[in-house]
Amino acid sequence: MTVYNFSAGPAALPGEVLERVRDELLDWNHDGMSVMEVSHRGAAFMRAAEEAEADLRELLAVPAGYRVLFLQGGASAQFSLVPMNLSAPGATADYVDTGHWSSKAIREAARYCRVNVVAGSGPDYLTVPAADRIRASAGAAYLHYTPNETIGGVEFPYVPDSGSVPLVADMSSTILSRPIDVARFGLIYAGAQKNIGPAGLVVVLVREDLIGHARADTPTVFDYAAVAAQGSMLNTPPTFAWYVAGLVFKWLKARGGLAAMAARNREKAERLYAAIDASSLYRNAVAPEARSWMNVTFRLARSELDGEFLRLANAAGLRNLKGHKAAGGMRASIYNSMPVEGVATLIEFMREFERAHG
Numbered sequence: 001m002t003v004y005n006f007s008a009g010p011a012a013l014p015g016e017v018l019e020r021v022r023d024e025l026l027d028w029n030h031d032g033m034s035v036m037e038v039s040h041r042g043a044a045f046m047r048a049a050e051e052a053e054a055d056l057r058e059l060l061a062v063p064a065g066y067r068v069l070f071l072q073g074g075a076s077a078q079f080s081l082v083p084m085n086l087s088a089p090g091a092t093a094d095y096v097d098t099g100h101w102s103s104k105a106i107r108e109a110a111r112y113c114r115v116n117v118v119a120g121s122g123p124d125y126l127t128v129p130a131a132d133r134i135r136a137s138a139g140a141a142y143l144h145y146t147p148n149e150t151i152g153g154v155e156f157p158y159v160p161d162s163g164s165v166p167l168v169a170d171m172s173s174t175i176l177s178r179p180i181d182v183a184r185f186g187l188i189y190a191g192a193q194k195n196i197g198p199a200g201l202v203v204v205l206v207r208e209d210l211i212g213h214a215r216a217d218t219p220t221v222f223d224y225a226a227v228a229a230q231g232s233m234l235n236t237p238p239t240f241a242w243y244v245a246g247l248v249f250k251w252l253k254a255r256g257g258l259a260a261m262a263a264r265n266r267e268k269a270e271r272l273y274a275a276i277d278a279s280s281l282y283r284n285a286v287a288p289e290a291r292s293w294m295n296v297t298f299r300l301a302r303s304e305l306d307g308e309f310l311r312l313a314n315a316a317g318l319r320n321l322k323g324h325k326a327a328g329g330m331r332a333s334i335y336n337s338m339p340v341e342g343v344a345t346l347i348e349f350m351r352e353f354e355r356a357h358g
C-alpha cells in the first residue's frame, strides 16, 4: 500500500531525497563516515553547505544585496529575533493579523517593540485583508505578515505593498511553493520542516542594509550580522538538516524549479477544493481567493463522522489528515513533495466515504 503523508510539519520529504540519504547515510562523500559525523568546517561539508545556498539562491532568484542565513531555533525564534535585529527599543513595528501564526508573532514582538496591528481578518480568520487596507505606518521599523497561515489554510494571493517600510514575511509553509519576487521583501524567514527539509533549521533571507543594527542584548548566535559574517557557522550549525535541505533544493531544480512547482501545486489545490465544493459532506469556509495551496482545511457536515473518516483514511494509507487542535476538522497539507497521485487518491477516498456515509 502506498502511504501518503498529509502532515502539516514536520512534513513528507521527497521519496527520492530520502532514498539518497539512505544510500549515503553510512558513507557520505565516499569517506567512510556519515555526514552527521564530519566537521562543519571540513572542506566536504563546506562545499555541500555552499552548494545548498547557491541552489536556494538560484531557485528563488535572490537578487544581489541579500544574505542567506541558515539558523536554528525554529520559525518561532524569529518571532523574537526579527524585532531584536530590526527594531530599536521603543520603535514601532507593523503587523498584519491573519490567524494563529501571525497572532503568535504579534504577541512575541510586543515584548520588544510597540506593535501596531495595521490590518487583520479576525476573529474568524477566513480571509486576508484587501490589499488597499494594508498601509505601513510612517516610521515603522518593518511590516510583518504571514503569507500562509498553516492552521487556518489561508494564503495571501498578493504581496502587500509596504512602501518604503521593509516587508517581513513568515514563509514557513509557503516558501518554494511558487516563484516570488524577493526584491519586494526586506526579510523572509521559514522553518525548514515543510518545504525545505528536516526540522531544526530555519532559513532567513535578509537585505544587507537591514543587518548590523541588532539590539545590544541580542544573543550573538542570533545577531544576523554576526551570523552572516561567519557564513552561518558562527557555532555548529544543524549539519544534517542543512545537508538534506541541499538535496531537496537539487530535487526541486531537477523538477523544473519553482515555476514547475507552482503549476503542480495549483493543480493539486484546485482539484482538492473542487472536490470539496462539489460535495455536500465536506466544506471549506475560506474565501476562495485566499485558499491556501499548501494546507487545505475542510470539515465534515456531520462531525460525528470525523473519527470514522480518519480511521478509514489511515487504513487506506492517507495519514495525518486531522486538523490542528486549535482549528478542528481536517487538514490536508500538500506541500511540494506531495505527488498529484496522492491528492487524486485522497479525492477518491473522500468520494467513496461520502457515498457510504453521506
Ligand SMILES: Cc1ncc(COP(=O)(O)O)c(C=O)c1O
Pocket (backbone or CB within 6 Å): 009, 073, 074, 075, 076, 077, 101, 146, 148, 149, 150, 151, 170, 171, 172, 173, 191, 192
Ligand atoms: C507559518 C508558521 N510560522 C511559524 C511556525 C512555527 O515554527 P517552529 O515550530 O519551527 O517554531 C509554524 C509551524 O508550523 C508555521 O506554520
